[in-house]
Amino acid sequence: MQVGILGAGQLGQMLALAGYPLGQRFVFLDTGGSPSADIGSILVDPDNQQLESFLGQVDRVTYEFEHLPVDLVREIEKHKPVFPCSRALEICQNRGLEKALFTRLGIPTPEYRLVQSADELEKATRELGQEGQRPVVAKSVTEGYDGKGQAVLRSPEDAAAAWKAIGHPQLIVEAFVDFVREVSMIAVRGQKGEVAFYPMAENHHVEGILRYSLAPLPDLDAAIQQQAENYIQALLQELNYVGVLTLELFQKADGTLVANEMAPRVHNSGHWTQNGAVTSQFENHLRAVAGLPLGSTRALHPTCMLNLIAKTPDLNLVLADENAHLHLYGKEERAGRKLGHINLVGEDALSLVEAVKTLAQALPEAPEPYFSFVSNSECL
C-alpha cells in the first residue's frame, strides 16, 4: 500500500519508519518547501504543481501537519480516501470552530471570546480577566503552533501591544485556567468505528514548546482517564474520525479536566509510545488509515519523552544509559528546532523522574523537568 502524507517533517518520517514493517511505502507532498522527512518519495510542491503526480502514486492519504489548505485536502478527497477527513482538519485548524465543537459536545473548555481588533481584545481581556485580576491568553484563531502566535495578557492595557505582536486579523481570547498540570489524551479510531485509548501523559512545556511527556501517570484517577476517554470519544464519533487524534487538556486541583486544543494527527506528547506502549501511535495511525485492526495501546512501563531542542546531545552519553532510546530526526541544529527526542523508560514513575532529571542535566539547554505527581508522591 502506497500511503500519501501531506507534510514531510519528523512526524512523517516516524510514520514511514513505523509503516515499512506493515508493508506500506510513502509519498510525501510538501507544500511548504523545506521537507525533512528524508525517507520515501518526497514531492516538494510550494506552487501546487504536483498534485496530479502525487494522486497517481498513492492509494490513500493522511497528514502529519494540520496547517494545510483545507481546499487542497477537499480536492484530494475527491480522488482518494483521506484519513482523517477534511472536516476534522478544518475544525482543528480553527480555534473558534474547535472551541464551539467542544462546547456543543459538553467538553469543558476555558471561557473564550473571538476578537477582531485591539479594542475588542482589550474588552475581552477586561471581561475574562476580571478587570486585570487574572491573566488571559490571546491566540491567533488559525495557524498557531508550538506557542507561536500567542500572548499572555496580564491586564487590559497589554491589549494594543499583544494585538500588534500577534499580527493576526482574528484572535481567540481565553480565560485563565488555574491548572495543576497539562495532560494529553491520545486515541485512535479505526474504519469500523473501533477506538483504542492510550494512557494519558503529563506534559511539561517551556515557552510554548513541549519539553517532557511522561506516561502512564501514577496518580491519575481511573475515573479521570475515563472522563478524558469520553471526551475524545465524543469528538471521534462526531467527526467520523479515522486515525490518531490528540486532545490536550488542563487538569485542575480538584482533578477535573478542561480541554485546551486538539490535533488531528500523531503528536509529540505521544512519542513515548514508541518505546513505552505495545503499539506506537505511529503504527496505530497507519493501521487505522489502512483499515487494519488496531494494536494494543497498553503501556509496557513508565516512559518519559525528552525533546531535544536546538542542539544535538553527546550521543555517547545518551546511549550509555540502557534505558534511553534515541530518536533523531536528521535535522540541522537551529534555535528552537525539534531535532529529536529520547524515550527514557523506568521501573516506576518516581524513579523514572529521578533518571529524567539526571539525564536532563547532561543535555544541552534542557530545562529542569517538573512533574506534578512527584509532590503527591507520599500518596502513591
Next chain:
Amino acid sequence: MQVGILGAGQLGQMLALAGYPLGQRFVFLDTGGSPSADIGSILVDPDNQQLESFLGQVDRVTYEFEHLPVDLVREIEKHKPVFPCSRALEICQNRGLEKALFTRLGIPTPEYRLVQSADELEKATRELGQEGQRPVVAKSVTEGYDGKGQAVLRSPEDAAAAWKAIGHPQLIVEAFVDFVREVSMIAVRGQKGEVAFYPMAENHHVEGILRYSLAPLPDLDAAIQQQAENYIQALLQELNYVGVLTLELFQKADGTLVANEMAPRVHNSGHWTQNGAVTSQFENHLRAVAGLPLGSTRALHPTCMLNLIAKTPDLNLVLADENAHLHLYGKEERAGRKLGHINLVGEDALSLVEAVKTLAQALPEAPEPYFSFVSNSECL
C-alpha cells in the same frame, strides 16, 4: 552519518529502519542486481561500475550478506572503515576456514573432511558415517545458505549423486551430530572491544530454511549460555570483530554445544530482538559500526519469530492478535522466499508456544512448530 551497506535485501532494510533514529542514513551497494531494501539510496552495480560513487557517499561500510567478493571488501577497506573486517568475511564464507578456526579456538564442531571429488566424498562418507551406520552432511565449502548447496548422505553409495547435485568443486563433509535442538548465540562487539550477548534462541528449520526462533529458553542452563558466550567471545576477539556476529550451534542431549556455522551479520534467528529485547540486533550492529555505546541485550519477555515464507498471510488476522508484531519486507510472493516475519510475544515460554501453534495454523504453508523444551516442561 552515512552508512554504506553491501547487499540490499531485507536485512539491509531492517538495519536502515533501526538506524534512522540514530541519525544515520544509508547507501546500499547491490552487486547481485535485485535489491529489495527499498529504502535509502541503492546503487545497483552488477558490473562493478559504481564503487567510486558508493565510496564517495559513505562514512563507513558494513554488510548484510556474506556472499560478497572478499577482494571487493578489501578494496573498500583501503578507503573507508569496514565493520566487520574482511578477514571475518573471508572466514565466514568458507566452511573450511571456519571449521579450522573453531578447532583452533577450542570450539567443539562436528568431525569433518574437505573433499574435491566424488571419490573423496565417498571415502569421507564411509569414514565419518561409520560405513553407512550414520548419515553425513555434505556442503559446498563456499556460497551455500538457507540449505542450498547441501545434501544428506545416508550411505557411501549416495556420494556420486550428491556430488553431482551440489555441483561445487570443493565440499565439506560433516559427521552426523545427535542433537536435541538447534540454537543460536548472537553477540555484538563494539570498537573498544566491549561485548554484549543476547540470550540464546532455539531455532526450528524445515528443509534448511529457518521457520521459528524462540528466546529466551526456559530450560537453558546458565552454564550453557555462558559456554556459548565464551565460544563467541573467542571468535570476536580473534577476529577483532566489530558488529553483530551469529553462531549457530547444536545442543546435544547432555546439554553440551557443538558449533555448526557462523554468520558475520545480523541474523534471521535474531529478529525476535526487535520486539523482545531492550535493543534490537539491528540497532546494536549499527551502534557498533558507528562507534557508539552498545545497548542492552536483555530480553523483555519470551518472544517467538515466525518466518513468513512464499505467501503473505491475511494481515487482518495477524494484527488482530495484540501480541503479534508484523514485519513485512515489501517483497513479491515467490516459492521459498522470505517475505516477512511475525514476532509473537508472551508471558511465559510455554503459553507462548501454544500461541505460536494457534497462529501458525492460520498462516499459509506454515509447518507445525516444535520446541524441544516443551517436552521437558514438567521440569520448568
